[in-house]
Amino acid sequence: MQSLITAIREQDDAADFLAWPGDFDLDHGDHVEEVHLASGAALEGFAGDGAGGTFFFCGEGGEERPVLYADSEGGAALMAIGMPELLRLLLVAPWWRDCHRFTAEESQELAATYLEDMPDLMAARDRAAAALGLDLPTEADALARLREVAVGAGEEFVLVYTPENLPYAPLIRN
Template sequence: MRSLISVIRQDDDLADFLSWPGDLDLDHGDHVEEVHLASGAALEGFAGDGAGGTYYFCGDGGEERPVLYADSEGQAALLAIGLPELLQLLLVAPWWRDCPTLTAEEGAERAAEYLEDMPDLEVRRDRAAAALGLTLPTEAEALTRLREVAVGAGADYALVFTPEGTVYEPLIAF
């Protein structure tokens, strides 16, 4: 099975598109704070975003591991079960953080804003999905899955600010 991270690193156009609008930068996987999972499971930062947030693989294994996101403001959420699922989310709804209730209506509003700024967004998104070998869900499916993961399995992935022993606040709560 090919590594999606390797595919991204070898394709500058793909890496640029995932960097913006996806806000996923493989060159910035170090979090500014010392953190760990409350469960004691392994935590591996593999990418960052433009606002100082970090994407982590949780547990042992490869790109199939759950992916947790921690922002720079003390909030965190489990976003996906595996890198393919995270990339699907970032490709179809890179504005997910701007949709606090993760509804289709919020997504449609944000999508319109992104399309106004980047008219070729859908063409570039489809090209990126093809390069990654991913089938894309609809935006509604991606946001529904994000909600399921964050509030379901996500309860088992509490991120702790190590120096103080405090748990990060949920980024997505319902």
């Protein structure tokens, strides 16, 4: 089976949607600061966003590994368990960073804002999902899963700024 990272690189529809509005770029996986996981597990940056944030695989293995996101302001959260879950979130709720209450109403309001700028958003999303061979959850389910993964992560996924041995602040809280 082809990796999702390879599929993104080969499928323009997927790469374009993930670049924007997904704000996910496989060519920017270097984090601006030296960091490590408090648990000592491996950490591998593999993608970034336009604001200097980084997506990391945690632990050993392939695309099934947990994915942690760190922004450029000292915040971090475990986002997904594996690439399929991460991509489903980015495809159905690319506005996840602006969700604070994780409600369907909040997500619908954010979606409306995106749709004003990108009237073909849903069609583009569906083309990207098809190109990657992914079935999509509802926005509510994707955001509920994000919250569940982020707040249930525990100490194993605490990102630490190495030079000062200071933990990043949680991006998502109970």
